[in-house]
Amino acid sequence: MSVTEKIAIDHGLKKNEFKEICNLLKRTPNITELGLFSAMWNEHCSYKSSKIHLKKLPTTGKKVIQGPGENAGVVDIEDNDAIVFKIESHNHPSFIEPYQGAATGVGGIMRDVFTMGARPIANLNSIHFGSTQNKKTKNLLRGVVNGIGGYGNCIGIPTIGGQTTFDESYNGNILVNAMTIGLVKKDKIFYSKATGINKPVIYVGSKTGRDGIHGASMASNVFDDQIEEKKPTVQVGDPFTEKLLLEACLELMTDDSIISIQDMGAAGLTSSSIEMASKGKLGIELNLDKVPCRESNMTPYEIMLSESQERMLIVLENGKEEKAKKIFEKWNLDFAVIGKTTNSKKIEIYFNGIKNAEVPIEFLSDKSPEYDRKWKKIKLPNKNKINKDLYKNLKILDVLKKILSSPNVCSKEWIWEQYDHTVMGDTIQKPGGDAGVVRVHGTNKAVAAAVDSSANYCFAHPLTGGKQIVCESWRNMISVGAKPLAITNCLNFGNPEKEKNMGEFVECLTGISEACKYLNYPVVSGNVSFYNETKDKGIKPTPTIGGIGFLKDYKKMTSMSLKKNDNIVLVVGKTEGHIDQSIFATEILNEKKGPPPEINLFNEKNNGETVLSLINEGYVKSVHDVSVGGLLVAVTQMCLAGNIGIKINKPKGLVNFFEYFFGEDQGRYLIEIEKNDINKVKSVLQKNSVYFSEFGTTQEKNVVLKDEINVTIDELMKINKTWLNNYMDN
Amino acid sequence: MNSSVIVFPGSNCDRDIAIALRKFGFKNKMIWHEDVELPKSDLVVLPGGFSYGDYLRCGSMASKSKIIQSVIKFANSGGLLMGICNGFQILTETSLLPGVLLRNKFSKFICKNVFVKINNIENNYFKNIKKNVLNLHIAHNEGNYFCSGEQMKEMQENNQIALLYCDEKGEVNEKYNPNGSSKNIAGIFSRKKNILGMMPHPERMIEKYLSGEDGSLFFENLLNNLK
Amino acid sequence: MKIAVIVTLKKDVLDPQGTTIKKTLEGMSFNNINNIRQGKYFEIDIDEKNKKKAEEKVNEMCKKLLANLVIEDYKVVKPE
C-alpha cells in the first residue's frame, strides 16, 4: 500500500507534518514507517503543544535523584532508599470501557515504576465524573472503581488514597489519573537509556495482539460522533500476568544483567524501542518474526503499534540471555531476543527476512514537531457581589448538612472500601485522611502521598488555581506530619488548538511552577492529557498534583481524628471569609462567579513549616488542613474521624457567620492541642508570626455552636456516609 | 516451630504472613508451588492473594498445582494447615474443607475491619485465647460462604464452625455480615480441627500502628499451643 | 474441533452477581425482570477429529476443573 496524504491525515498527522516527514526522509514513508511517525509525533508521545511550557517547571532539588525524562521521577529518602513515583492519565479509554480503561491505567503506571527497579508500595487515583444527574455517571463510576480495584487488588499493592469529583464538564470526558509509588535502593535504579552496540534486545511479558492499535493517537484527539468506531482501541488488562512480570523483572534486576529497560506503554514497541535508542544515541534493529504474537498474520505495522499490555523491552548485557530466559520461564512469561543495538542511529525493522522499515531515530524523536500555540490570558474575575439577603433564609446547621452530603464532599468510603488498602502490611494511614501513609518496609521511615486538584478554582482563574493545588498538596503532607518532598503532575485539559484552553494550560502551569519553586516542592515526573473534549465541549482545566512527603519516624505521624476531650482546637492561618468559588457559593447559593481564594505563598510556607515543627515536637494531637467547605466542614471531619465532639467558639467581631464558617481562605489548618501545652504552642506561633485563633474545645459528644448548632456525631456521620452508598446502590 | 508458606503465582499476602509468623517465633520457609516435597513443618499456610489471578474460580487452579498433593497428605495425617482468604478458597476447592466461597453479596470487593466471634476453642488454633471476639481485617471479593444443608448440619454437629461475623460484643446477627455468608461464617475447621480456613487476615493486625493488634493475639496463642 | 460448555450455578445456590445485575437493570428502567442468573461459557478448540472422543475429553475437563460440582452444573453444547 502506498502512503498518501489522506492516509497520513487519517493517522492524525497534519498536512504540514506529513510534508515535513517526506522532506526529512527525502521520500514517502511506507505504511510501517508512517505508523512510527504517527505514533511518535502525536501529542501524547511528542508533547508537541506542551513541551516549551513544561520547561518552566522547577525539576531539581537536593532530594531529586531523577527528574522528568525517565519512566518516573526518583527522590532520595536517606539510607540508600529512594522513592520512584509518577501519575498518568487514562481518560479516553476509560470513557469508552470504564473497567478495562481504568484497569490498564493502573497497570501502565505500575510498569512505569517497576521498570526502574522499584517495587510498587502504594497506588493512588484521581477520578472525575460528570454530573450525578447524568445517566452515564453511575455506570462509569462503578466500572472505573471496579477496574482500579480489580487490577490493584489482584497485584497486591495497597491503594492508599485518591480523589473523586463530579462536575458536568466531565459528562462527555471522564478523567482517570493513576499514580504509583515504588521503593528502590538508590544504587539499584534502572534507566531506559541504552548503551553499547550489539547488545541483545529482549522482549518479555505477554504476547502481542491487535489490541490498542492507535491508543496514543486516540489520546491525541477529541471525541466526536464516531466515538463508537474508535472503540477497538481499548486494551484488556491482565493483572495476573503483570504480577508475574513484576516478580520476574525484580528477580532479574538483582544483578547487573540489564543495561536498559523500558515498559511498552503508549505506542508499544515503537516508542519503547525508539526511546531506548534515542536516549543512548544508538540505533536499533528489530526482527519482528521473533516477536511473540497472539494472532497469526500480524503485519509489521500492527506489531509495531500494538498496545497489548504487560510487556517490557530490555537491553541485556551479552551472555546474560540464558539466565534471563530461565527467570521468565519460571514465571511462565514469554521471552524472546528480537533484535540488537547498533551504531546506525536508525531504527531498522525486518520482517520475513526482508527489511521493512528504516528511519533515523532522530527524525522520530528530536525532530518531532514542537508548537508554540496561541494562547489567551485569563483575567482575574471581579469579586462577585453576592447579595447578603440570600443568607437570611439559611441556617448554619442546614448548610453544614447539605455540604456534608453533597457529592463532592461526602465520604468516599463506598469507593475506597473496594480497594485493598492494607495489603503489604505497612499502611499506617488509610484512605479518608489528608494523605495516605505507608512505612518503608522494615524501617522507621514512612512515605505520605496524596492527589489533589481543584477544577473550579482553575477554571475561575488558572494562575491562582495552579498555585492553589500545589499548596493544597503541600498542606496535605504537613497534615500527616510529613515533610513535603516532591510532586508529579497530570495535566488534564481540553483541545490545545483553542486559544482559551491553551491559555488555561499555560497559566495553570505558571501557577504550579511558581508555587513549587517557592515551596521547594519540585516536579519530578508527570503527564499531559489534552483533547479532553467531546463535540466541542471541553472539561474544566484539571491539573492534578500527586504529592509525596517523608516521615523520618512513622511514630510521629498525625491524623485528623480528634483524640480526646477537653483539648483546644486552634485555627492556624487567617480567616477572611472568601466565598467566591467556594462550595457554599456554588452548591448552596448557586453563585458561580468571582475569583478563587487568593494564595499567599509566604503565609503558606510559614504556616506549614510552623505546624510541622509543632508536630515534630509532639504538641499536635490531631491536625487537618482547611479546604473545600471551610472551617465547619473541616472540624466536622475531625469529629467524625475521632468520634469526639466539639464546642465551637463564636467568632469575635463583626464577622458574617456564613463567611467565617464556610469561606475557603487558603493556608489554614486546624490543630488539636492539650491545655497544658497551649501556652507553649501559642508562643511558638507568635514567635513565627503565624496568625491563629482559638476555634473551640473538644468534648465528649455533639458538635455545638451556641444558638446555632447542636448535633450528634452519629447524625452527621450518617449524613456524610450515606449519600454515595445510596446513589450507587439504588 | 517450623512453618511453611506455599507461594502460588499470584499469591500476594505471602510476605505478610511470613513476617507475622517470624515475628511471633516460627521458623518459616517459603515453598514454591512447583515443588513436590513439603519440608518438615508444624504448620503449613496457604496465604491470601489472587493465585492464578482468581481466574475461573478463586483457588480452583491452585488446587491443581504440584505441591498440593503433599499438602493434602500432610493435612490428612493430622498436620496443622491454615488457609487465609485465598488460602481458604483453595481449601474448599481441594475439598479439604466443605462448601465454597461465592461472590460477596453486593458484588463488591470489601476491605475493612470486622469483628469475629470465636465459636470453638477446643483446637490448636484458639485454645487458651484471651478474647472471644477478635477485631480482624477482611479484604476479599469472594468470601460469601455457602454449603449444602447437609454439609451445614454435619459441620454444626461436629462443631466445625470456627469464626462468625459479629459486633464488638460478640452478637452474631445478619446486620454484621459483610458478605452474605451463610450463618455469618467467617471461618471453618475440618472434622479433626487441624485444618482452618478463614477469610480475615490476622497477619495484617500485628502492630498497633496497623489496622489493630488482635492478629498478634492469634499468632502468640497459636505458637504457645504448639509448644 | 470446537466444543462449547455452559456452566451454571445450581438452582439453590445464591447468585449475587445475577442479583446485582438485575438491580442495575432495574435502575436503568428495565422492568418486569423476574430473575437473572449468570453462568460461564467456554469455547474449547481441541485437536481431535472424533466428536465423541472430543466430547469425552471436555467432559473430563469439566469434572476436573471447569465446573465445581458442589455448586455448579455443566452442559456440553454446540459452539455458537
Added chain:
Amino acid sequence: MKIAVIVTLKKDVLDPQGTTIKKTLEGMSFNNINNIRQGKYFEIDIDEKNKKKAEEKVNEMCKKLLANLVIEDYKVVKPE
C-alpha cells in the same frame, strides 16, 4: 419467559482467563488443546409472554449493560 444470552470476547481481544485455564489444563496433562476462550452466560427470566418482544428487550439489555460491544459480542439463544 426465559431467555439466554451468551457473551463472548471478540476474536482479537485478549482473554487472560482462557489462557490461564489452558495452561492449567495442560499442567493436568490434558494435551492437544489449541485454544480456550471464556465467556459469560446469562439466563434472564422476564415477565413477557410475547417471544419477540422479550427478545427485543433482552437485546437492549445486552447493548446497554450485559455486553460491552467494544470488546464483546453477544448472542441471544435458547436457554439450556
